[in-house]
Amino acid sequence: MHNQTQYKDLLKVLPHDDILQQCIHCGLCLAVCPTYDITKIERSSPRGRIAMIKSVARSETELSDRFAEEMNFCLDCLACETACPAGVQYGRMVETARVVVDEAGFGTSKIKRAVKRFSLRRFVASKNGLKFISRLLRFYQKAGLQKFVRATGILKIFSKNLTEIEALSPAISEKFSDKQIKEIELPEGEVKYKTAFHFGCLMNTMFADINIDTIDVLKECGCKIITPKDQVCCGSLMGHNGDLDFALKLARKNIDVFEKHEYDYLISNSAGCGAFMKDYAYLLEDDPLYADKAKRFAAKVKDITEFIFEQKPEMKFISEQTPESVTYHDACHLVHAQKVYSQPREVIKSLPGVKYTELEEASWCCGSAGIYNVVRYEDSLIQLKRKMNNIKNTNAKVVLTGNPGCMGQIKHGTKKFNVDVEVLHPVTLIKKLLKNNQK
Ligand code: SF4
Numbered sequence: 001m002h003n004q005t006q007y008k009d010l011l012k013v014l015p016h017d018d019i020l021q022q023c024i025h026c027g028l029c030l031a032v033c034p035t036y037d038i039t040k041i042e043r044s045s046p047r048g049r050i051a052m053i054k055s056v057a058r059s060e061t062e063l064s065d066r067f068a069e070e071m072n073f074c075l076d077c078l079a080c081e082t083a084c085p086a087g088v089q090y091g092r093m094v095e096t097a098r099v100v101v102d103e104a105g106f107g108t109s110k111i112k113r114a115v116k117r118f119s120l121r122r123f124v125a126s127k128n129g130l131k132f133i134s135r136l137l138r139f140y141q142k143a144g145l146q147k148f149v150r151a152t153g154i155l156k157i158f159s160k161n162l163t164e165i166e167a168l169s170p171a172i173s174e175k176f177s178d179k180q181i182k183e184i185e186l187p188e189g190e191v192k193y194k195t196a197f198h199f200g201c202l203m204n205t206m207f208a209d210i211n212i213d214t215i216d217v218l219k220e221c222g223c224k225i226i227t228p229k230d231q232v233c234c235g236s237l238m239g240h241n242g243d244l245d246f247a248l249k250l251a252r253k254n255i256d257v258f259e260k261h262e263y264d265y266l267i268s269n270s271a272g273c274g275a276f277m278k279d280y281a282y283l284l285e286d287d288p289l290y291a292d293k294a295k296r297f298a299a300k301v302k303d304i305t306e307f308i309f310e311q312k313p314e315m316k317f318i319s320e321q322t323p324e325s326v327t328y329h330d331a332c333h334l335v336h337a338q339k340v341y342s343q344p345r346e347v348i349k350s351l352p353g354v355k356y357t358e359l360e361e362a363s364w365c366c367g368s369a370g371i372y373n374v375v376r377y378e379d380s381l382i383q384l385k386r387k388m389n390n391i392k393n394t395n396a397k398v399v400l401t402g403n404p405g406c407m408g409q410i411k412h413g414t415k416k417f418n419v420d421v422e423v424l425h426p427v428t429l430i431k432k433l434l435k436n437n438q439k
């Protein structure tokens with residue numbers, strides 16, 4: 001039996017009443033909320049969830065499985081923050097609410113919670129753990145096992161969703177990027193910018209080619225790039241899924257690692273990682289040892305498209321281009337969390353041979369949302385279907401997006417909903433068009 005008084009201390013992590021009061025109940029966020037769009041029920045909306053969190057924080061309502069369900073049904077896409085005229089920082093509210101329900105054991109079984117935590121800590125946050133899993137996956141994909149499993153539908157014996165979730169696994173890169181990128185990379189000519197690079201966890205193992213493309217593009221821009229080998233996962237997946245303490249350990253480690261180096265910009269090519277690293281300043285503001293260091297660290301973080309847009313580095317492109325029709329999907333953690341909207345568009349439109357078409361509802365979540373598409377596959381599919389219809393309507397041959405989760409999800413959507421489009425990271429398109437790439 002759960003008893004509210006036993007969670008008294010736990011509830012203290014919820015935002016204070018003055019923060020929760022910032023919501024003026026205007027309802028402008030409802031139109032952009034993907035979960036409210038499905039249910040049309042107030043409690044599945046940002047305004048409804050804020051009211052629920054406020055009520056629990058004031059001990060007017062008890063923690064419950066229904067409360068946990070609404071917190072976990074939320075995609076944490078932050079579209080409501082962009083729409084909110086009162087500047088309500090909804091994401092911080094729902095993330096702390098998830099910590100509370102996770103710790104208190106609501107909305108999930110103890111076993112499921114333990115498995116989720118173990119998997120995120122041992123296989124995502126640990127570089128070696130993720131490499132181990134990636135090697136297994138690569139073997140599974142290369143040895144013909146994947147074809148066998150898909151052809152026989154054997155996973156359906158266990159669960160229908162398991163078959164679908166298996167289909168989400170991206171093709172694993174042949175080599176991990178941290179083995180290919182030198183700790184210090186230099187451009188061919190003069191050094192114009194001193195940068196550092198966070199190679200991410202999924203980007204390092206499952207999308208390693210994008211990391212290599214990023215280094216090549218940065219070198220073309222005249223960057224010296226420091227990529228510390230002892231950097232760790234940014235912690236975003238843990239932070240967004242109820243394991244904030246562990247995420248903060250990773251944040252402190254990254255701050256210590258990067259502080260040993262001299263650089264002006266810390267480049268990220270993954271929207272989720274970039275957003276979380278920019279948030280270190282807020283997350284560690286009460287830590288007397290790390291508050292100042294976290295502020296300095298966070299101020300240098302830049303998404304690769306943000307860096308290119310702001311610095312306008314000179315790049316040499318191939319002059320003869322076959323025009324290519326391209327569209328762009330906003331990763332939630334780039335557009336809503338980092339407020340990086342026009343920068344990638346301007347960079348893409350400036351590329352030679354690009355015929356750009358704006359995507360309808362470009363900043364509507366694709367359903368990937370961290371591990372949402374794994375733990376809530378059916379719900380995520382509703383968003384994916386909507387996204388794929390919009391992509392299809394552009395008639396674009398290429399869809400660009402700056403987050404590994406979105407790339408994997410949209411690639412899955414191309415097969416699931418039969419949409420003929422190539423899914424690329426913007427930096428990969430830039431690299432393809434570079435003159436240097438043709439040598
Ligand atoms: S984060 Fe996204 S899903 Fe959650 S309440 Fe806001 S708009 Fe809705």
Ligand code: SF4
Binds near residue numbers: 023027047086
């Ligand atoms: S838009 Fe902002 S202030 Fe208005 S209801 Fe939504 S969260 Fe509250």
